[in-house]
Amino acid sequence: MLAQVSSLPVPALPLEAIRHYAALQRDLEDFIAVAVRIALDRGADWPDISALTSVSPSSLKSRYSKAQVARVVQNRKQRRPAPVPSAAPGSVAFGESPILPEATEPSVLDRSRDALARALSHMHRHSGTSVRTTALQAGISPSYAYRIMSGERCPSWPTVQGFARACDTDPGNLFELWSAANGVPPDSLAQPHERALARFAGALRGMHLARARPPLTSITDKLGSVSANELRTIATVLANQASPEVITLSWKATAALTKAFQGDVTRIRRLWQAVQQTVPGPDSPVPTE
Structure with missing residues (x-):
């Protein structure tokens, strides 16, 4: 908009550029308010946001509290212009403030x-x-x-x-997080038991790390009917201690833990299967969830 104003064949109205700047600034202020709350919901802390924005944590808390951001969103809804049927998708009329797209489910x-x-x-x-x-x-x-x-x-x-x-x-606690972030699927080829076990345990620790290592007691209610023995095994693994008993974790307990940490159930299931398939003796049942 500002580029168009500056390239007009005749001088623009005195306040035209300022009007566009004010609209743009308002959109950016709306965007950062919502982005801050999303970041907090996804595990960021006020000091993290402060480091990126160069604004003190106390000022951020005052400016972007839940109540404040709720008002920002409500005010934006009230001033959003009515859609124009003849306009092309995503187009913005000259001089109008662009509309932020509705939030979509992240991939x-x-x-x-x-x-x-x-x-x-x-x-x-x-x-x-x-x-x-x-x-x-x-x-x-x-x-x-x-x-x-x-x-x-x-x-x-x-x-x-x-x-x-x-x-x-x-x-090793980050390898599966890194692989998933780069779209690399778990290795489906035959592998030594020790390697499969290490990758599975590392993946559980990685999920725990991504949620800022919450104490196990804080998610017990999300683990359902996981046995006391399995809870002890999980606690040992998450504490980064060697635990051969990790092979005894049932898929039910593993799936519950993965969901509690908001991890990738499909990915963890493949790693769990790899551990079961390398254990000597009868094959363990493959989960059907």
Whole structure:
């Protein structure tokens, strides 16, 4: 709009450019308000948002509280212009404020990349080191570290390995998150039992990490009728301790844990199957859920 105003063959009205700028600024303010609440819902913390916006956490909390953002959304609905049937989809009449599209369900790949970013961000916060120190130890720039923790960039596997080691975390806990974020399916080829077991346990820890490592007691109500023995096994695995008993986890318990962590049930099921198929003895039943 501003480009069109500046290229008019005759001078625009004195306030025309300012009017367009005000409309654009209003749209951006609406967008950031909703984006902040979405980020919080997906596991971000006020300090994370503060680092990206250069606004203090206290100011952010005041400006983007749930009540404030609800008012922003309501005000936007009230001022949205009526749709014009003859307009092309997505078109905006000259001088009008564009309409933000309705929220759509994020794709599996988007959710996977978001999970990886959350895990990296939580790892860094838990490490207690500065972004600059972590980035230098990982062999990347601080600005790139911010981008991968915010989900703006999807890092390579060597970068994830370096970042994990800089945060004193086993890179194996992030391998399935990274694979999912890059659309790489679980390996369906025959593999040693130890490898299948490590990938399965690492995937469970990765889901836990992506949810900021909530205590198991906080999700017990979501695990249904999981036995006490399986709960102990889950607690041991999530604590990053060696636990051969992980092979005894039923699919019912594994699926409940995956859903509680909002993980990819299909992906985890394939990893669970790989563990069962490498166990000596009769084949374990394949889940049908």
